[in-house]
Amino acid sequence: MGLSTLVFGFVRRHWGAYAASALMLIGVAALTVWVPRKIGNMIDGMAARTMSQDQLLAEIAQLIAIGVAIYVLRVNWRMRLYAAAYQLGLELRARFYARLSNQGASFFQQQRTGDLMALATNDIDAIEMAAGEAMLAGFDGTLTLVMVLGIMMLGVDLRLSLVALLPFPLMAYAFWRISSHIHSASSDSLNRFAALNNHVQESLSGVRTLRALGLEQRSAARFGELAGQAADASDAVQKWEAAYEPAFGLTLTAAGVLTLGLGGYLVWHNELTIGALTSFTMYLGQLIWPMFAAGWVLSLIGRGRAALARLQPMLDAPLSIDDHGTLEQIAPGPLALRGVGYAYPNQDAAALKDVSLTLAPGQTLGLVGPTGAGKSTLLRVLLRQLTAQHGEATWGGHPLDAYALATLRGAQSWVPQEPFLFSATLAENIALARPDATRAEIEQAATMAAIHDDITRFPQGYDTPVGERGITLSGGQRQRVAIARALLADSALLLLDDALSAVDTGTETRILGHLQTLRRQRPGRSVIIASHRLSAVAGADLIVVLREGRVSESGTHDQLVALGGWYAAQWRYQQLEASLDAS
Numbered sequence: 319m320g321l322s323t324l325v326f327g328f329v330r331r332h333w334g335a336y337a338a339s340a341l342m343l344i345g346v347a348a349l350t351v352w353v354p355r356k357i358g359n360m361i362d363g364m365a366a367r368t369m370s371q372d373q374l375l376a377e378i379a380q381l382i383a384i385g386v387a388i389y390v391l392r393v394n395w396r397m398r399l400y401a402a403a404y405q406l407g408l409e410l411r412a413r414f415y416a417r418l419s420n421q422g423a424s425f426f427q428q429q430r431t432g433d434l435m436a437l438a439t440n441d442i443d444a445i446e447m448a449a450g451e452a453m454l455a456g457f458d459g460t461l462t463l464v465m466v467l468g469i470m471m472l473g474v475d476l477r478l479s480l481v482a483l484l485p486f487p488l489m490a491y492a493f494w495r496i497s498s499h500i501h502s503a504s505s506d507s508l509n510r511f512a513a514l515n516n517h518v519q520e521s522l523s524g525v526r527t528l529r530a531l532g533l534e535q536r537s538a539a540r541f542g543e544l545a546g547q548a549a550d551a552s553d554a555v556q557k558w559e560a561a562y563e564p565a566f567g568l569t570l571t572a573a574g575v576l577t578l579g580l581g582g583y584l585v586w587h588n589e590l591t592i593g594a595l596t597s598f599t600m601y602l603g604q605l606i607w608p609m610f611a612a613g614w615v616l617s618l619i620g621r622g623r624a625a626l627a628r629l630q631p632m633l634d635a636p637l638s639i640d641d642h643g644t645l646e647q648i649a650p651g652p653l654a655l656r657g658v659g660y661a662y663p664n665q666d667a668a669a670l671k672d673v674s675l676t677l678a679p680g681q682t683l684g685l686v687g688p689t690g691a692g693k694s695t696l697l698r699v700l701l702r703q704l705t706a707q708h709g710e711a712t713w714g715g716h717p718l719d720a721y722a723l724a725t726l727r728g729a730q731s732w733v734p735q736e737p738f739l740f741s742a743t744l745a746e747n748i749a750l751a752r753p754d755a756t757r758a759e760i761e762q763a764a765t766m767a768a769i770h771d772d773i774t775r776f777p778q779g780y781d782t783p784v785g786e787r788g789i790t791l792s793g794g795q796r797q798r799v800a801i802a803r804a805l806l807a808d809s810a811l812l813l814l815d816d817a818l819s820a821v822d823t824g825t826e827t828r829i830l831g832h833l834q835t836l837r838r839q840r841p842g843r844s845v846i847i848a849s850h851r852l853s854a855v856a857g858a859d860l861i862v863v864l865r866e867g868r869v870s871e872s873g874t875h876d877q878l879v880a881l882g883g884w885y886a887a888q889w890r891y892q893q894l895e896a897s898l899d900a901s
């Protein structure tokens with residue numbers, strides 16, 4: 319979609335605000351154009367001494383009233399038009415955000431966060447300006463131009479107008495050239511700003527790593543380089559914008575010289591009054607605004623087009639996870655995988671190969687295997703963050719993609735190994751999926767996740783802020799807050815992806831014990847625990863061992879120990895490690 323389609327589509331939907339602004343603008347333009355004519359008549363009246371003092375005072379009073387009316391109308395149309403343009407910014411941001419929220423993990427893997435942030439702020443601002451400021455200046459400038467030219471030609475003197483306007487086509491050509499340069503310079507400037515944004519975002523997120531590796535100076539130098547490039551690129555835009563002024567300044571000077579030459583001649587031969595020549599010169603001065611507006615509008619449109627060209631591909635990017643499912647309730651029945659295979663884009667080896675398993679409602683599944691075996695990938699297929707390329711994943715007899723994404727997400731709680739906590743209080747972080755939860759429910763979930771005692775030791779307890787401006791939690795505390803969040807959500811399926819890796823074995827046992835109690839209280843709730851530590855899955859109804867993406871062993875803990883394979887060896891090793899730690 320082009321910028322004009324977007325903006326005019328928006329204008330059609332908000333025609334009321336635009337029409338009201340246009341009416342007020344017409345009023346302003348008519349009053350503005352009327353003033354020089356009035357002053358010219360006053361001058362002629364005074365020169366011929368036909369105007370009395372009372373008439374002069376009345377004329378001056380009228381001029382003041384016109385000035386006040388122009389002021390009031392100007393303030394009003396600006397307010398209305400800008401409010402409408404902000405609305406466009408709001409709509410675009412909402413569309414952009416909604417699209418991002420529906421994108422799957424692979425989209426974010428390919429896009430850089432700083433770029434997306436620049437699009438949501440800088441680029442949408444540029445489009446907003448094209449819909450507000452550019453529409454306003456464009457309409458006002460054109461209206462003033464038509465009215466001023468009309469009155470110059472028809473109301474003052476046609477010959478003088480045609481001669482005075484001779485330099486204007488040259489100016490139009492210069493404007494056209496400048497605006498095409500602004501378009502390309504703006505694209506470059508927006509791209510450079512996005513690159514700078516990206517660097518800031520990545521450096522701040524990875525500040526500890528940068529420090530630990532002693533890379534601060536290199537990062538600062540790179541920042542300086544990118545900031546310099548961004549400054550140069552906006553400087554180039556400014557330079558082209560600055561070229562408008564000399565172009566219309568030269569045009570007006572040339573028009574002024576022609577006016578004085580021919581105008582003086584006509585006055586000399588009594589074909590024009592001095593008052594009319596004064597009015598004409600004032601009208602010429604009034605052409606400054608339309609000229610300026612033309613330059614301003616072309617530059618805003620250049621920026622807006624460049625911004626939309628960057629934003630549109632993101633709005634049109636196909637959803638990496640489609641949401642065409644219609645089922646709005648999870649059907650009763652097991653969660654089953656049949657021959658599931660998945661390979662990440664640009665990876666030769668598949669991360670999952672021919673995986674089949676069944677998990678009945680209310681059961682706990684343990685998922686173990688060496689690092690890189692495919693445990694997280696399997697969970698991400700179940701979460702529909704990834705779509706299996708082979709085989710089928712079903713829940714209650716229906717393929718996962720038959721469910722509306724919102725239904726599926728509402729029925730699953732996922733705790734990753736490194737959970738994300740928002741800049742909010744601990745209570746708000748726990749109640750994320752259930753903002754209406756009572757404090758007692760939040761505390762109950764925190765107790766189940768074995769984090770309640772830690773929280774009560776913080777100075778503000780559950781109201782302690784975490785995240786950027788709050789306290790820093792340890793890895794294990796963060797994991798337990800995230801588990802409390804998942805338990806409070808009370809979903810049909812809980813997926814723990816190595817979510818106990820940073821807590822000690824004693825705390826792990828307490829949490830697992832609480833999970834079992836919860837399962838007894840609320841039958842039908844299933845749990846999947848992916849873990850490196852086998853103690854976390856030993857009590858599971860079914861344990862599946864993944865190796866290089868394939869199911870290599872499966873059964874209960876006792877069966878697997880008896881089998882004498884990878885699980886049994888790993889169990890012995892971890893038991894030995896634990897007894898050595900204890901001694």
Ligand SMILES: Nc1ncnc2c1ncn2[C@@H]1O[C@H](COP(=O)(O)OP(=O)(O)OP(=O)(O)O)[C@@H](O)[C@H]1O
Nearest residue numbers: 427662665669687688689690691692693694695696
């Ligand atoms: N986003 C990704 N892009 C490309 N390859 C990936 C991606 N994530 C994982 N992989 C690869 O897929 C394979 C399985 O990874 P996965 O994270 O599922 O293993 P895991 O068993 O959970 O490992 P760990 O126990 O270390 O967390 C690995 O070879 C990994 O390198």
